[in-house]
Amino acid sequence: MSAASSSEDATAGFLVWRLSTKWRVAVDRAVAPLGMTHAQYALLASLYGMARTGLRPSQRRLADHTGLEPLYVSKLARALESSGLVTRTRDPDDPRAMQLSLTERGHELTGRAITTVQHLLDQLLEPFGGQDS
Known part of the structure; x- marks a missing residue:
């Protein structure tokens, strides 16, 4: 089966x-020189x-915003704090958060x-007329 017919059947x-x-891998490569992964970028850019x-x-609200699992956001946040x-601080309205x-x-x-990621997006969308097309 050729690549064209497999894409047509997908x-x-x-x-x-x-x-x-493909997007996650491209972002991983783009932000790696900054010492970041795609998941870290998603969390930091959202923040x-x-x-x-x-x-x-809160970590929970950030998890909801990014679509990442709350436990994973907690782990990422601790690593990013290190x-x-x-910075991670207790929520004055909810001491558990x-x-x-x-x-x-x-x-x-x-x-x-x-x-860096905006430049990547510009490159990827250039064949389609760019981000404003």
Whole structure:
């Protein structure tokens, strides 16, 4: 079976899965020089965006926002805190919850990562007329 006919026979679910896998791998490669993985980027970039709107999300809210499992977000947040990129503090309204925020270093590194990923997106979408097409 040729590649063309296998693509034609693929289900929509398979194609979405393939696209998301290729995107994750591309982002992993793009942010690796910054010492980051795709999952770390997703968490840090989400925190960056939420902070710009004045939010200081809990780990649970960040998990909901990113689509990552809460236990995985907790593990990532602890590792990012150890790396000096994130601070975790108890939520004053819910002592069981941890609020997350970027450190100054985390903010700077995440800004660089966002720029890197935007360039990647520009490259990938260029054949289709770019992001505004």
